[in-house]
Amino acid sequence: MAIAKAERLMNLALCLLGTRRPLSKRELRGSIEAYLEAGTDDSFNRMFERDKEDLRELGLVIETVDNLDAETGYLARRDSNRLPPITLDAEEAAALGLAAKVWQQARLAGAASGALQKLRAAGMPEAEDAYEAHHSALEPRIPVHEAAFEPLMLACRDRRPVVFDYRKANAARPEQRQVEPWTLECWRGHWYLAGWDRDRGAERVFRLSRITGKVRSRSGVFSAPVPDVVTVRETVETWAGETATRSALIRLRSGCGYPLRSRAVSSRELGDGWDELEIPYGHGLDAWLVEFGPDVVVLEPADLRADVIERLRAVAKG
Numbered sequence: 656m657a658i659a660k661a662e663r664l665m666n667l668a669l670c671l672l673g674t675r676r677p678l679s680k681r682e683l684r685g686s687i688e689a690y691l692e693a694g695t696d697d698s699f700n701r702m703f704e705r706d707k708e709d710l711r712e713l714g715l716v717i718e719t720v721d722n723l724d725a726e727t728g729y730l731a732r733r734d735s736n737r738l739p740p741i742t743l744d745a746e747e748a749a750a751l752g753l754a755a756k757v758w759q760q761a762r763l764a765g766a767a768s769g770a771l772q773k774l775r776a777a778g779m780p781e782a783e784d785a786y787e788a789h790h791s792a793l794e795p796r797i798p799v800h801e802a803a804f805e806p807l808m809l810a811c812r813d814r815r816p817v818v819f820d821y822r823k824a825n826a827a828r829p830e831q832r833q834v835e836p837w838t839l840e841c842w843r844g845h846w847y848l849a850g851w852d853r854d855r856g857a858e859r860v861f862r863l864s865r866i867t868g869k870v871r872s873r874s875g876v877f878s879a880p881v882p883d884v885v886t887v888r889e890t891v892e893t894w895a896g897e898t899a900t901r902s903a904l905i906r907l908r909s910g911c912g913y914p915l916r917s918r919a920v921s922s923r924e925l926g927d928g929w930d931e932l933e934i935p936y937g938h939g940l941d942a943w944l945v946e947f948g949p950d951v952v953v954l955e956p957a958d959l960r961a962d963v964i965e966r967l968r969a970v971a972k973g
Contacts, residue, residue, distance in 0.1 A: 667683065810836045836848055847860050944963050
């Protein structure tokens, strides 16, 4: 069956590339043997639509045209399906090969692999993989576990507004957000979405792990201008706590909280299994401290201690 489908896709691609005018579904059905064998119009239509999308996923640019007979026609122009000259050197090719290995997410892994195959077919030099010898011990990865990642990635790419339910760390229930998504950023192992919150009329950053349910796309255009990449990244870093503006004093259970210890500017043993740490921080430290549960006690400042207690109470309420 796999061979039959591959042959059908090849025949459809040849038909679309070989025509000078758009071909209707009726004409394509009469030209490809597998379509002639389709039992009903419905089965043919389903088969054709799947094949068309499969070819587009493989990179074939298929145009849809309304012809004079009031039928929809399809063709793949050769100039639209021809790669420009590739001038990558060995170092650039190695960088692309390494980048293709970074993604663990299945959809991106397939797209990256397919892109490399097309580039190599067009003359991109084969690069020696400097990381291959250490493959079993060290391999670059970007973890993507949140179901919201893929629809938000596509919405950022296509500039489509989205709606989703979002639960803040100190909230008992999620609330709906209408967002114009700008970009996704990975920071400290977590993914964040930066965008324009329509209800609040301001830019906001959302942690993907706190998005509940499905991300729904909405029609229409963005109502707010999209800032440049540097500005968005700075916003993500600020909201995630990257920019330190204050200092906190906490008690941390001995042998726990190594990520916190790595950020501490000073540390001393208190005895009885506890240490005292001073940590520089910005926005978001309260949410991070909650993740360590009973192993952390905030000593000061008072507002940070109150925020952590409020978040813990919200978690306890479920």
